[in-house]
Amino acid sequence: MTNGLPEGFIVRDAMVRDIKGIIKIVNSKNNRASFGWVPRVVLEDAIKRQKCDGAQSQHRIKVVLRMQGKTEVVVAWTRSYHRRDGVTSLHELGVAEDCQSGGIGSYLVNETVDACRKRGMTILRLKTVVGLRSNGYYPRFGFEKVGLERGRKRELNVYELSL
Ligand SMILES: CC(C)(COP(=O)(O)OP(=O)(O)OC[C@H]1O[C@@H](n2cnc3c(N)ncnc32)[C@H](O)[C@@H]1OP(=O)(O)O)[C@@H](O)C(=O)NCCC(=O)NCCS
Numbered sequence: 236m237t238n239g240l241p242e243g244f245i246v247r248d249a250m251v252r253d254i255k256g257i258i259k260i261v262n263s264k265n266n267r268a269s270f271g272w273v274p275r276v277v278l279e280d281a282i283k284r285q286k287c288d289g290a291q292s293q294h295r296i297k298v299v300l301r302m303q304g305k306t307e308v309v310v311a312w313t314r315s316y317h318r319r320d321g322v323t324s325l326h327e328l329g330v331a332e333d334c335q336s337g338g339i340g341s342y343l344v345n346e347t348v349d350a351c352r353k354r355g356m357t358i359l360r361l362k363t364v365v366g367l368r369s370n371g372y373y374p375r376f377g378f379e380k381v382g383l384e385r386g387r388k389r390e391l392n393v394y395e396l397s398l
Pocket of ligand 1 (some may be wrong): 265266269327328329330331334335337338339340341342363368369371372
């Protein structure tokens with residue numbers, strides 16, 4: 236483990252060239268139902284703004300990579316947004332199916348929480364589709380269910396972590 240990231244993986248800010256790998260994770264057979272609509276333009280915008288604004292950026296998009304020779308393979312990603320009212324919205328978290336249950340998702344949740352705390356944010360908020368397995372995932376980090384929302388297509392549970 237390196238700072239909680241399993242051996243053999245690295246984490247960095249996402250780059251435009253990672254988008255294909257991110258979309259592959261989103262659209263994989265067993266992952267697809269967990270994600271809402273993730274348009275390429277939204278990813279590209281977050282990546283460019285994060286690069287442009289550096290540490291001040293409200294946009295946060297990270298990838299975890301595995302090196303295959305000299306080729307970087309995107310195996311996980313997360314995107315969040317630091318609002319001006321102290322709330323950070325965790326929009327997506329995804330791990331490639333062949334890398335799940337190895338601690339990478341936990342690493343990304345924990346490093347997001349750390350980054351929010353460093354920035355002085357007060358709440359980390361996320362939404363999950365009602366009935367899916369991921370609802371059991373977030374409480375282990377201290378998230379509490381605070382509400383239920385009617386999403387565009389499905390009902391969503393709202394979870395918050397006080398920072
Ligand atoms: C949920 C998810 C982010 C967890 O990351 P991970 O690296 O697989 O999980 P970790 O190793 O940190 O933690 C392991 C736990 O995750 C849970 N988990 C594993 N695969 C999962 C999956 N496909 N969906 C939901 N939870 C899962 C299990 O409860 C597991 O606990 P166990 O080892 O006691 O069985 C990841 O599995 C994933 O991307 N799932 C599909 C997409 C998704 O649900 N994203 C979150 C909502 S946007």
